[in-house]
Amino acid sequence: MNKTALTIIIIGFFVALGIFFLGGSNNNNTTGGNMAQEQVQNVEIKDGVQYITVNAKGGYSPRVSNAKAGIPTKLIVRTKDTYDCSLALSVKQANFQKVLSKTGEEVIDLGTPQSGTPIRGVCGMGMYNFVINFE
Numbered sequence: 305m306n307k308t309a310l311t312i313i314i315i316g317f318f319v320a321l322g323i324f325f326l327g328g329s330n331n332n333n334t335t336g337g338n339m340a341q342e343q344v345q346n347v348e349i350k351d352g353v354q355y356i357t358v359n360a361k362g363g364y365s366p367r368v369s370n371a372k373a374g375i376p377t378k379l380i381v382r383t384k385d386t387y388d389c390s391l392a393l394s395v396k397q398a399n400f401q402k403v404l405s406k407t408g409e410e411v412i413d414l415g416t417p418q419s420g421t422p423i424r425g426v427c428g429m430g431m432y433n434f435v436i437n438f439e
Contacts, residue, residue, distance in 0.1 A: 373419035373438035392428025
């Protein structure tokens, strides 16, 4: 076995070990049905605009947010010393795809979301995600 193949096997082993011990994300339940939801106040309305704040580091927090439908909405994604794949964010419904800065804020205009139409964000590798439900 050559050096390259051995290196690939060793790296694969450690990646698998990391996923096993740190856990991957559960992409099957992103609407918050039976999932224990974090009690975080991350939605604020100022001057008729709704702001939803999500932190990106080792995934997205909170993973599920509930907001009001029918009003102009902006998503604020905050990073602080973030060096993982949650920097590569995609929000398909907002036509947004970008690698975020390692520390800072990105403001994404979500338009005026309608009731019953969730907006989802996902990292570049598909490991981490979040959802915003509008009611």
